[in-house]
Amino acid sequence: MLDRPDRPSAPQGDATPASASSSSTFGGDLPWYLNWRFWIGIVIAGLSIWYVARGIPIEDVVAAMKQANLLLLFVLSVPCYIVATWVRALRWRHLTNPVAEIDRVPLFHAQAIGFLVNNILPLRVGEFVRSWYLARKQGVSATSILGTVVIERVIDVVCVLLIAAASLTWAGRGGDSLLARGTMLLLPAACVPVMGLIAIRLFPEQVIRITHFAAKPLPTRIGATLERLLRRFADGLHSLSLGSHLAWILVHSVTIWLLLSTIPMLAGIYAFGLELGNPIETLMISWILLAAVGVAVAIPSTPGFFGTYQLAFNSVLERFGVTPAEALALGLLVWFVFWSSLVVLGLLVLRSERTSLGELTFYNTEEASEDGPPGKDPATENR
Numbered sequence: 001m002l003d004r005p006d007r008p009s010a011p012q013g014d015a016t017p018a019s020a021s022s023s024s025t026f027g028g029d030l031p032w033y034l035n036w037r038f039w040i041g042i043v044i045a046g047l048s049i050w051y052v053a054r055g056i057p058i059e060d061v062v063a064a065m066k067q068a069n070l071l072l073l074f075v076l077s078v079p080c081y082i083v084a085t086w087v088r089a090l091r092w093r094h095l096t097n098p099v100a101e102i103d104r105v106p107l108f109h110a111q112a113i114g115f116l117v118n119n120i121l122p123l124r125v126g127e128f129v130r131s132w133y134l135a136r137k138q139g140v141s142a143t144s145i146l147g148t149v150v151i152e153r154v155i156d157v158v159c160v161l162l163i164a165a166a167s168l169t170w171a172g173r174g175g176d177s178l179l180a181r182g183t184m185l186l187l188p189a190a191c192v193p194v195m196g197l198i199a200i201r202l203f204p205e206q207v208i209r210i211t212h213f214a215a216k217p218l219p220t221r222i223g224a225t226l227e228r229l230l231r232r233f234a235d236g237l238h239s240l241s242l243g244s245h246l247a248w249i250l251v252h253s254v255t256i257w258l259l260l261s262t263i264p265m266l267a268g269i270y271a272f273g274l275e276l277g278n279p280i281e282t283l284m285i286s287w288i289l290l291a292a293v294g295v296a297v298a299i300p301s302t303p304g305f306f307g308t309y310q311l312a313f314n315s316v317l318e319r320f321g322v323t324p325a326e327a328l329a330l331g332l333l334v335w336f337v338f339w340s341s342l343v344v345l346g347l348l349v350l351r352s353e354r355t356s357l358g359e360l361t362f363y364n365t366e367e368a369s370e371d372g373p374p375g376k377d378p379a380t381e382n383r
Contacts, residue, residue, distance in 0.1 A: 042122075045307030052314045052328055060325035065333060069271040073337055076267035081341040084260040085111050088152075091252035094245040095148040100140040109349045110134040113360065116346020119304040119339050120357075127153070129360055143232035150233060154193040155249065157298065159257045164291030170284050204234040257290070265289050268334040276320055289316045304339045 053061075089108035096102050114130030127149050135142035200207050208230055215223035265286040269276060276282045292312035297305040313331030318324055350357060 042302055045302040048307035048311040052310050052324075052331075056324045056328055060323075061329045061332070064272065064323075064326045064329035067272070068329070068333060069273075070333070073264075073267050073271040073333060077264035077334070077337045078341045080260045080263045081338060082345060084256055085115065085342070085345065087252050087255050087260065091155075091249055091256070092148065092152060094248050094252075095151055096134075096145065097245065099144045099148065100138055102134070102138055102140075106134060106137055109353060110137075112342070112346045112349040115342040116350070116357070117360070119343050119346075122302050133360060141232060143229055147233035151197065153298075154197060155253055156257075156294070157193055159253050160291050160294035160298075163257060163287050163294075167284050167287040167291065171288060200230070200234055204231070258287075261290055262286055264334060264338065265293075268330050271333075272326060272330050274317075274322055274326070274330075276322075285316070285320055289313065292316045304335070306335065306339075309335045309338075 086104075086108055089104055089111045092107050092111065093102060093104060096107070110130040110133050113133055114126035117126030117129045118124055119126075128146065131146040131149050132142050134140075135145045208227055211230055212223065212227055215226050218226075262283070266282065269282060269286060276285050289312070292315060293309060296308035296312040310328060310331035313334070314324060314327040317327040317330065322330075350360075
């Protein structure tokens with residue numbers, strides 16, 4: 001089991017009730033199903049599905065699904081999702097190296113567990129769970145690990161925005177179309193998170209002072225927590241000063257987005273027999289679709305990003321002549337392959353680690369940000 005020698009199996013008196021611990025995973029004192037963030041996610045998903053499916057006969061969607069080549073979709077997509085998880089672990093290693101030397105396998109396991117939790121629990125709490133899991137396994141600061149996860153997300157956002165800008169420029173070439181004008185907003189947007197990371201890396205104290213000043217209207221506890229987290233986060237930015245790490249991060253990011261994430265999109269297009277032009281045109285459209293999905297899954301919402309995922313498919317494909325029923329059917333099937341592949345992978349990792357999902361979410365996530373000795377349970381440390 002996960003670090004079982006360092007963790008009491010059933011601490012008396014100080015044990016955290018399962019319901020309370022689950023609620024703390026979502027950052028509150030209420031059960032997750034009473035957390036307002038969860039219901040915002042439900043509303044986003046519901047509105048997305050309503051907006052996409054309104055006026056589309058369900059029988060047309062089912063008919064489109066029946067005509068799809070499911071074998072092609074699964075055979076091409078599932079290996080890509082698994083390999084992409086491994087490549088993400090390789091990239092993550094270059095970010096965690098300044099914090100601690102961590103082997104590739106624990107990083108891969110943490111990535112798989114994070115995807116599993118994101119796909120079955122709301123609000124992207126998998127990012128916190130995988131940080132806590134890796135920190136507890138390796139005996140390092142969970143907040144520093146979480147800082148590297150934030151860097152990962154920023155890198156992915158930049159990749160998505162650059163892909164969107166390039167592909168939309170191609171789609172809007174030769175005219176003053178909405179797609180072309182959209183690149184004028186996307187390119188600066190891609191630079192903002194990078195500049196923020198550079199500022200924290202080069203001028204951490206100045207950024208912390210600004211944050212301290214901005215947090216004055218907030219309760220003292222919240223301001224102190226923000227400052228502590230920001231200092232920990234700066235620890236995870238040391239990789240930005242290492243040239244070889246940056247080079248590998250770039251290589252891995254290109255592999256993840258331009259290859260391993262693109263193939264499932266192309267597989268879906270060809271599985272449905274959609275005629276979107278020549279191979280280059282189809283590739284460009286798949287990148288626009290990938291960028292839209294990347295933005296959709298970045299929204300903290302319901303488990304597995306259901307609803308926003310399909311909205312991305314219909315928003316893009318209908319513009320290129322795909323019928324609403326075909327676009328919705330494609331979005332549903334590609335999403336299901338994505339969701340099921342990562343859920344099964346995560347469950348297999350949990351089984352290999354002899355760990356349950358309930359065990360991962362049993363302890364308060366605040367434990368992960370403690371500065372005490374790693375591997376200790378705060379509930380029993382003073383016993």
